[in-house]
Amino acid sequence: MRAIDSTSAPKRADELFHAGWNCAESVFVAIHEQVGEGEAPVQLLTALGGGMGCKRTCGALSGAVVSLGLAYGRTSPDEGAKKVASAKARELCKGFREKHHSIDCWELTSGYESEDDRRRGCTELVRTAVELVCGLMAERRD
Numbered sequence: 212m213r214a215i216d217s218t219s220a221p222k223r224a225d226e227l228f229h230a231g232w233n234c235a236e237s238v239f240v241a242i243h244e245q246v247g248e249g250e251a252p253v254q255l256l257t258a259l260g261g262g263m264g265c266k267r268t269c270g271a272l273s274g275a276v277v278s279l280g281l282a283y284g285r286t287s288p289d290e291g292a293k294k295v296a297s298a299k300a301r302e303l304c305k306g307f308r309e310k311h312h313s314i315d316c317w318e319l320t321s322g323y324e325s326e327d328d329r330r331r332g333c334t335e336l337v338r339t340a341v342e343l344v345c346g347l348m349a350e351r352r353d
Contacts, residue, residue, distance in 0.1 A: 215246055215349060220244075220345050228337050234260050234274060234336065235260045238344070242348075266316040268316065269315065299347050
């Protein structure tokens with residue numbers, strides 16, 4: 212796996228989010244551009260935006276969990292690899308919750324008074340998700 216640039220990835224996710232990609236798509240594409248192969252299968256993330264379309268688990272966090280698969284995903288039913296990936300996902304969720312006090316889209320976004328406020332708030336969530344994934348991926352030992 213190529214090294215991930217923890218400075219440019221959050222900035223790239225921010226750019227993608229402001230260009231019209233949703234939170235989950237922005238996080239995944241920014242990470243995929245750093246460490247993935249070929250074109251990012253962004254279409255797999257579309258329905259995860261906005262808390263899976265129903266204001267549940269934050270889309271930025273969902274995109275980050277999917278991104279972990281680029282470093283920790285398995286290609287065969289290897290129980291050890293599954294345990295490592297699950298542990299990294301728990302670590303990611305814990306870090307996100309510690310910073311934002313929730314992983315629930317509704318709780319994170321319900322207080323915004325305008326669309327501009329929501330965009331600013333969600334931008335922060337997108338950046339946090341990417342920063343956390345970058346840290347977890349940097350721990351990867353090949």
